[in-house]
Amino acid sequence: MEHPSLQPGTLWPAILRRTGHALRRGALRPIETTQTLIEECGISFLVRQVSSLARKKAARHAPEADAGARRAVNPFLPYDPDLFVADISDTHVALLNKFNVIDHHLLIVTRSFRSQETLLDLADFAALIACMAEFDGLGFYNGGVDAGASQPHKHLQIVPLPLGESGPPLPIESVLAAARMEGPIGTIPVLAFRHAFAHLEWAPAASRHAAHAALDCYHALLEAAGLRPIEVNGELHHPAPYNLLVTPRWMLLVPRSSECVEGISVNALGFAGSLFVRDAAQLQIIRNLGPMTVLQRVALPAVRER
Template sequence: MSKEILQRLDQLSRAALASGDLLPVQAQEQLMRDQGLTFFVRWVSTLAAKDAASVSIPGGPRDPNFNPFLPPAPALTVDDASSTHNIVLNKFAVCDLHLVLADKVFSEQLSPLRDIDFRILADFLALQNGLGFYNGGGPAGASQRHKHTQWIPQADSNGSLALYLDKLPTQAAAGSAHQHPALAFEHCFVRLSDSRDPVALSDSLLNSYRLACNELGLVPGQDGQLPPHNMLAGQGWMLVVPRSMELVDGISVNALSYAGCIYVRTPEQIDVVRQIGPLGVLARAGYASNA
């Protein structure tokens, strides 16, 4: 991945905004603290229009017969940026340069992430940091069956694993698995390699993912698909969370929720998050921890 690709993405974003092909979500937010962790709880007023189009954050329509990635919208896609993936601006972006990294050929979203999936993510993480994430299946917040990961840049208001860092071991060895003391649901953090080489980082991402899945008992079924889960990678760590359901009292929970950004559709749902607590919402969407 080169800086030229990022420049092309920036130009594409500005053109898509001007043409109306890119419709970034507009949100009002409140900060909530829970167990020493800070969460952005965002009421997205534009979600009503998205619901009318049968879409959910941060992906596309739920209709299984419609695939927006074959082909992706030309106005949102960087041409010939990768031999294996289409690099697409998320139409309903939660921030600037919110990217979807979609397979050029169809494969199931719940099939295990592969080396090529992590290679495309590592290109962005090595060059620009930020957060790579994956919604594995409908109960994990995925809106499409077509295999794709996502990436957002690093910014103070963007989702990040940085909120967990003060309770994770600073000298953890690469490839070591850990749990966070504030999270009362099944999860696994794995320390990533600090290499800035995309190939080495990609290998670390793949090995960390396999380790986390093994630690959590996430194994493929007879159909080759994994149980629903979220994967997040950034700030030197990977987090994997098994998922039991998408909706908690009508609130959609996806990977970005576990990165500190919970999106709601009505102002009343902000009060629901406050009553349950952000960590309570995340816990109900996953599985109670045995620890």
């Protein structure tokens, strides 16, 4: 069955319309937060803390049992029509993130079930690039539960920039100019954990070419980070969890060792310089450890140079 494809200039207006509609219908449930900046290693880390009012409201309306029930049900098959934003392609749709911390947080979801453990493919990158051509945003992928994925159904994500009310639009970019490149792949000196970085450039008008270039770059990053694909039931899977960050200018991949540090969950946005905590006690843990140590503890040790 053929589906309409995303038309240039239509996505951002559709996001705004659907956000208003979903809020009125109660389908969209934003998580209210307060924001704190913590400077370390030349990065202004943005830490969002759930507001006290939001915690009280959650305690009244969302018992703990609800969280387990949400994880057991696939929210994407079928998806909530009130959260539907646009058809992207024959393979992907765009949905609003129901429990969003950042306004206009978009999910790029496969129409049929694909595992979040499978490698990203050309259709995934084509859908991501089609959406990212429409507004200034950060694309990311949480590859597996230990990388912060909350749903097993394959989905990429985009958040608009700037990430916060203050500080730089994308905190991690303050250290990217210092990248040490060995050919097309490099590393960032201040990131004291295993990762792989690449410069990227695509023209929205050449989205097909851009998707191929992004896919090739992704494969090169996986190889450089030591994540060689494995075959599972005839599909290529990543052998370990990882996070991927994508902009039109660069791509960063970070293999993961665990999902959280002292109860603080970290997903791909952590490596963009944006962390999320439930309360003041968790914020203090980040202050005490330092944001970079938090990231280091959920990542893998850096590969030593020979």
